[in-house]
Amino acid sequence: MPLDTQSAIIEMQGISKRFGPVRALEEASLTIHRGRIHGLVGANGAGKSTIIKVLAGILRPDAGTIRIDGQEVTRLTPALVEKLGVHFIHQDRLLVPTATVAEAIFLRHEPRIGPFLNLRAMRRRSAELLKHYFDLDLPADALVQDLTTAQQKIVQITRALAQEAKVLVLDEPTAALVKREVDSLFRVLRRLRDDGISVIFISHYMQEIEEICDEVTVMRNGTDVGVVDPRQSGIDEIVAMMINRDMGEMYPARSVAIGAPVLEVQGLSRDGSFRNVSLTLRAGEIVGLTGLLGSGVKELVQCLFGLDRPDAGRVAIDGQEVALGSPVQAVGRRIALLPEDRRAHGVAMGLSIADNIALASMQRYAKGGLVSAAKEAAIVDGLIRDLSIKTPHRHNLVRNLSGGNQQKVAIAKWLSCQSRIYVLDEPTVAVDVGAKVEIYNLMNRLAAEGAAILLMSSELEELVGMCDRTLVIYRGELIDEFTRAEADTDSLLAAASGAARKTARETA
Amino acid sequence: MLNLSTPMPIEERLKAISNYAVIFALVVIVAGFAIAAPSFLTGANLYNLILNNVVMLAIVAIAMTIVVSSGGIDLSVGVSVDMASMAFIMLLKAGVFVGTALFAGIGAALVVGLINAILITRLRISPFLATLGILFIGQSVQKIASGGGKPVYLANAKFAPTFNAIVKSEVLGIPTPMLILAAIAIAVYVLLHKSVFGRYIRALGAQPGVAWYSGIRVPFHTSLVYIIAAGLCGVTGILLSSTVKSYVPLSGDGYLLDAIGACFIGTTISAQRRPSVLGTLIGVLLLAVTRNGLLLVGWNFYWQQVGIGLLVFAVLALSFGLRGRGH
């Protein structure tokens, strides 16, 4: 039977939603057709997540109509949406961490025999579903918390499929996945599409949007600004619609004289993680560091900040050998770490901006053990202005800032510390395009002021655009180094994946 | 993006009101008792109320406030009180010099704090369970040491001057225990709200991972929190045993629930629901005034307990209920 891909399964029209004086959605529309993969893109704050929450029945719109499967729905609730066959795969992996795979898949749709759970059927069917859709042999008794992010994502999708979903809504599904896993996810999505299931695919990754989506709705300032076919329009056009800004400005140019070595690492090893890594970081230099998940990059960074101890090797700062046994010592040596997990390690959401910025350098704010309000006002307000952190007051909670501004607070903490060595671990994750550019500018400025920066990123573009040199770790070993001129995303990826490098040197 | 400077009328106003629920309750209760029991609002009654019901509980509650600020809890405050009391009285009885006995008493409490600190920072046991374990062990130790809970009385005249010097004396017309409380309250206020150490405590309470990643010596500061708290409880132990001129095993346990109650009632005056010295003192007053007032209007001990429970429940309900669900 040919699929009727023209008829709409979801029609949202003229949706408006206000929060107090803030217009989150203004006459926004979204139409999803049967058996198609529909991309939803927009900068942070464009209204993507609001319209999705409206569809999920979490937020009630102030105005607008919603039709699902041709039927107008006035009072949408999460339970009703699910009953209508629309399933949401949340970004923050809404699975019970202490549940088993089988339990997570069948929660609230548990097979039973009389008053007893049919545990055997749960296990068998979940194994079958995982095998059928993902060709994955995941033990049904494994705990969700022991799974990788990708596996958890897969369990979530399997859960929706077990309930015969008609529409899957995937919010940033690839954010924590590696390429191979993304590929297999895409294979599954295409297969589901061919089975007549519709997919709403929300992503910041434009390349993925282009690769997987049949049509794309672009949102800006709370409304939809266009529906395009990504294969015809291309990434540049979509991004231009999103931000009204040219991509070329992303990575600001800079020219800085590179100075003396600041951080020298020699023969650093940690059993099971990385071996014999030597690197040098000079004043004014931005050095990239990349490697696959599990290559040892993360562990290397942990050692440089004293969170882990190396088994062998030496670290010297300004030519002097130092011990980095704990973050206390690292901070004392004016090393700064911008951690990847901002919520757990970067900023304390429940504290004020001032509290956060002053936290690592309290001695600057203190007079005889007490905090000087005047000093705090002077230093913190200076940094808020300097980094243009958007907030009415330094006493406002960090929780109420946007992701980009939270990240700026995390950076300001280290500026307040007058750190000299900055280790940045995925500094632009979950940060919108505008704030990204600001963070890049800030990195350049720091380097210009003589700081040494180690930039760890799995966004290869960022490395190519920002770094004077990029180091690649493969299976725990530093296998390659690219100068700014040599680096491009393809060769970095090849090196990180262990492919032999074809350079002029080798071919000669 | 939500803008914070623009108020959301009704919700925000309710939240603002919820911050004052406890103060409102205190005023209503004081007014109510003033009308119902003529002897309530007399100088003598209030003086006794503060001296006997407020001071000792307030010190323990302030100790609890420090711990709760750091994101922990101390269920062993009673043990610290009792250990101080036990060491103090037993050493006095053995004929040791008063000053030495005082220091030994506080020292005994500090040891309890140190053990808590080790369990929490070295063995990484959660504060609730670590201090619960110490509570159990402390009870056992006391029962063993006192032959099953027999009090040690020092009622003879020889010690009366010592005890009177501690709890019956006055400086500038103010009873010494009140001065001690005032000094402790001010010191802890400065410590928690004005000092660098206070910032670290707050960071620990908000997000310990961030504190560690900011180069703060987390184990050290956590240890200090529990040791200081235990030391303060030790002060209450000395005051208590000087008041009753004896060591009564397990008598410190009575402070635990009131101290937790006062501390958390106190959090309701802050928009962020953070513990504070001022809030805790209000919480202590609320509990003490109610107990005293109910006594004066003729409720027996049993109904007093019901009354206190209902009061605490009402304050919590008002505070949490008006604020809306979730955190």
Place this chain on the structure above:
Amino acid sequence: MTMTIAAETAAKPARARGALRRQGTLVLRLGALAMFALIMAWFAFTTRGFVSPANIFNVIEQTAVMGVLSFGMAVVLIGGGTDVQTGGIDLSIAANTGLCAAVYATLLAGGSGDLAAAAAAIGTGIAVGLLNAFAVVRLGILPLLATLAVMNIVAGLELTVTENQVIGANSTVTQLIATGRFLGLSVLAWIFILFSALMTWAIHYSRIGLRLYAVGGHPEAARAAGINVGAYVAGTYAFSGFCAGFAAILLVARLSASTTATGQLLLAILAAALLGTVFSRRFVPTAGGTILSTLFIGFLANGFQLSNVSYYWVNGVQGVLILMVVAVTTFAKPQGK
């Protein structure tokens, strides 16, 4: 262009860590069991009469009350999450038992029928549980605080009912519970066994149990799955109230009276429920773990009694055990934070 990097080894570290932790928790669970066994063995060898069938059934009978209450607490911990500060906890359960026992004994002593008295006891328990539920779910008060306040109210009410006196009570039902035997086992032992079996079904083999674990493990995820989280949490408090009422009947029957010291059971109940989490690879309360740790605490007290060690030591040993078990648990758990 943005790119996510491929990795052949991507899944390995997480899996290896998971495996390591699984081994760690297995060692821990076996270790806890071994420790229990060791202490039992020590009593068996050093204490005359400890392993006699009479004594074992005696302990089981003595433990019936504690067992019911530990299950009440365990269910609250499951539904509210085991974070002791913000998670589920019912501090009022012991005081509630005291109140229910007072109501039950007073009614029996006043000549009420068995059924009416039992209904009143259980009704009282559930009413207190519903008050907790209202405070926690509707008003959003932290369980630790809400149940603390309720504990005070209930303890006060108990005192007003009993005037701090022991109230003697006797009826055909209490006689039956206290002295009845069936198939060679006492009625109390039967009640404990049947109650445990029922709870094992409810917690591990019913939809309710599975969903309750989800509610406690990750309320947002449970809500996203369409579970009425509030109703489940409220249900746990109502159930722990029911357990208080039920345990009160057993208690009064066993002692032929209500006692004034029931509130002191709280710490032992907490200890049993928390110790029980060690036997689970997810570190949550389980039926088996709750039964084991309750029995263990019962045997511990009994062993001390028989070996003429002063009962003053019992609390201390419980305290040390909690600390040991939890310290080991902490080390077996994943690091971080």
